[in-house]
Amino acid sequence: MTYTAPLADMRFALREVAGLQQVASLPGYEHATDDTVDAVLEEAAKLAGNGLAPLNRDGDKVGARLENGVVRTAPGFAGIYKEFVDGGWNSLPFDPEFGGQGMPWLLAATVQEMWQAANMGFGLVLLLNQGAIDAIHHHGSTEQKARYLPKMIAGEWTGTMNLTEPQAGSDLAQLKCKAVKEGDHYRITGQKIFITYGEHDMAENIVHLVLARTPEAPAGVRGISLFIVPKFLPEADGRPGKRNDLRCVSLEHKLGIHASPTCVMSFGDDGGAIGTLVGEEGRGLSYMFTMMNNARLSVGIQGLAIAERAYQQASAFAKTRVQSKDDGSARPEPVSIIHHADIRRMLMTMRAQIEAMRALGYYTAAGIDGALKHPDREQARRTQDRVDLLIPIVKAWFTDLGNEIASIGVQVHGGMGFIEETGAAQHLRDARILPIYEGTNGIQARDLVGRKIAKDGGEAMLELVAEMRALAEEMAAPPGDDLAAIRSALSASADALEDATKWVAQSVKGELVAALAGSVPFLRLAGTALGGWLLARSALAAQARLAARDGDPAFLEAKLVTARFYAEVVLPPALAQLGPLKAAGRTVFALTEAQL
Template sequence: MYDYKAPLKDFDFVYFDLLDYEAHLSQFPAFTELSKDVVLSIATEMAKFAEGVLVPLYQSADGEGCSWHDGEVRTPQGFKGAYQQYMASGWPGMAFDPAYGGQGLPESLGYMTGEMTGAANWAWHTYPALTHGAKNTLLAHGSDEQKEQFLTPLVCGEWTATMCLTEPHCGTDLGLLRTKAQPNVDGSYAITGTKIFISCGEHDLVSNIIHVVLARLPDAPEGTKGISLFLVPKFNVQQGQLGERNSLSCGSIEHKMGIKGSATCVMNFDAAKGYLIGEPNKGLNAMFVFMNTARLGTAMQGVCHAELGLQKSTGYARDRLQMRSLTGAKRPDAPADPIIVHPDVRRMLLTQKAFAEGGRMLVAYCALLVDHVDHGQDPRQVHAAQDRLSFLTPIAKAFLTEAGVESANLAVQCFGGHGYIKEWGVEQNLRDSRIATLYEGTTGIQALDLLGRKVLATQGKLMAPVLQDMLAFCEDHAGDPMADSLKGRLAQWQRLTQQIGEVAQANPDEMGAASVDYLMYCGYLLLAYFWARATVVAKAKLAGGTVDQDFHRGKVHTAEFYFARILPRTETLAVTMRAGATSLMSLEAESFFLQC
């Protein structure tokens, strides 16, 4: 078997060599004493937990799944013990305010450790991960009383939290939601309605679960302008102690394609006591704190599946003997050569490697921006970081999850027939990966957000700083083949953006028709930028006589592969973006079914 091992060497390269993490941390007074040695020691401890505790539960949890009985959900064997170890070690509060029991470490370090738990066992990872978004939402929009009452047990991991948006009749179109919030005489609200697809809505890991719920007040205006946000505990809380059970229940759990150890619940609220978070009818604004946290976490999920598939398929390709190399036997002492000698297997492995390691660079860069937003001292720098993050989040979420599915699929292909059976765990990785392109907003929704809101609606203002960073790199390294290739595509990116904007003014469907291709184009460019930067760093290491020659040569080689075989996908995307909406929209809806 080829089990997950935390890529500590690559974390070191990405954070410290590529992104100069020590200089980054020195900008914030709270982190000036956080040295490289301390960061890497924290990463090493998380690696031990991920590899030693979570990896052994990976396949058994998939086979067992969660069980539901009379509204109670039981998680797979070993999940509760693993969570108790996680909590006892202080991991839940690592990157949170010490005023509420956190350790005050940076969010960027949390993304590093989070990738390890996610790649080791994504189904288990979902339970603490969703709580993180709820903590951020309460910190940003909760009242002082709510923070005092709920944040400390959430931060220490004693309680977990959910995000309750989707209803049976509406998903992304939240303006259609029907859940009601009726004011009570004591200032609380009675929440009534049904929410579906609620990850970790009910489970046996903790004593209380806090639901963050979107609902409508009686006098709320129609559409998204009439949505408020509420905190609804499983057990009511009285003076810091758990009281009677609230009038909410888990009606059922979904039988899913993947992440079967993560309970996906139907939650019924029957006049459950809830508390308004933030202002009335401003709930969607507050919920986006949660959503943006979750979207970056889901971007990281794409990296997790790419990394896990890469590790498993690389191990298999080194050991599996099949045929001889086309250029002559590489293992003449064996009956056949390992399949890693074959060009097509190399293509699949290098594609996974390019997406896993390139995606890690993009997520880490976004994580550093989160640090600036959370801890920056200069309002102008905070605003600039927020703008960059606003632009990059939909790209990271959608592109990296699509790349994660592609990588997981290639891992199955590397195993051949063995990949199609459960024994090796790669078919599970593919099943687990598929949800990532759907939840927290599908790829299509992220694409509309990117092109419609972030690019065209701002007339390119959010796009400009990222573009300028990339152009500056190309100018600084003029004459380098990768930098010059990237510069040419950046010029094409600007032309395409202008062309789409012009045709969309006459027909908004043109924007919708181009949006997913546009987002994927942006994703390929961003990874090209980070791979080009990584090459500069790796070559400098090689020139300086690094002791890890193979590792840094691998970076250069993977970057060359990316520019030769992955980045050219943008040429096809440029053509399909220009193809317009006519071929998509001219067929009448009824005509799709005439052959039936």
């Protein structure tokens, strides 16, 4: 089963929900015209469907392998990466000063959905490079930017992030990797694990961003600094020169994403790898968070992408798999399983949640553009505050749903879903890492409650609640109408999210542990409610276009029906999270360690 980018759905979400026209009106984005955006999407869809997707299965079966210190990527990966670079795809959202095309992050996120859906094992090299570019662009010196950004933006060199060590997973305060100053550079020694594309054969150089401690650094996160440690030290003319003292010592054997080499990296086995300091000593973690926030949005898009891939395969299978008679017909002949009620329920659940994710993901990406480019800096700051609030929701809610939807995809296939040859199982295996990396989803929930809600007493979330209520006021419709049902659910969502936010804001001040015990249900409620808000917006737009006879009626009617299904079937169980989030603190720690 291959992949076809859902261009009509993407365009609708871009224009009717995320506000592409408003983004294109921002200073510096004038070239993001409708014609240009459509051309980019069309060409990206071809590369994703015809180039990346056919390599996904072999990438999973063959995987990456380590041979004499060199990582060989799966068959076809090096060739398609060259095609990707030659086509200029890597440079899409980056600064023109360093060779980028300066297109909106909204467009980059849309195209990224295609890459990740077509071939997530391949797409990870793009995700890590994007984050490394962002970190150097924000915090690197003038010399570092000139040396590294043009090559990385072009895709000739790729980037990584080196955080995790065997004893330090999420708790970066335990990092032991060392950096000793030597003239104008540092000697880096230590080991890092779980380094995605830490070594590969697709680019001529790999630029590692490494967290390490200087000898006099204090304990804890304030003692961590960030260093650029390239695989090959660049010559004066920019070409890769001498091999640096670093190597991949092994590849992790993983549940999924087999095509993506996850490396154990050793730095300084022969005296110390040469690295240059980014910014100031002791501020490495704050610099790396620039990269991690970028990556967290991208990982959320991965959750959306794998869900879309699983849905497409499940829908196609349901239309061709013949089993049992139609319960709604007297005819005894067996029919394709898409005629059966439970299959329809599963497919509608997949479809509705994917559309909600796409709406919220694109909306958040548009917020990044607004924060970067809006001429009113106070408005830009408020937009950035909203993006900061949404990032943990996008990362955690999307990736949880990516797992759930991939699992539903296996269920639609029945026994054939459990057999590797259909490919449904690969989507589930690949999806499983998403709630874990770039900060586990529990950490995202902790960030949402302990930082974002605590920071302003829930004010930013309550502003969203006010916008939900304002939209409900616009949705006047007769009883029984689709919009009436959607409006009712939207109002209930606003009430539940307001109640939850106020409870969390109050609890986090006095009973932090109780608030954290309910943080995952809170994030789930928030994500589902906000997704429903944006589906309501899309339903209102679809209704208006139907009335104006503007567009394909069948497509627009499907938007209304899907939004109503979400409102009546998906939202109610999520809003019931209000009880668990308030109650969890009473019993989460009630048992002793020995009783667990």
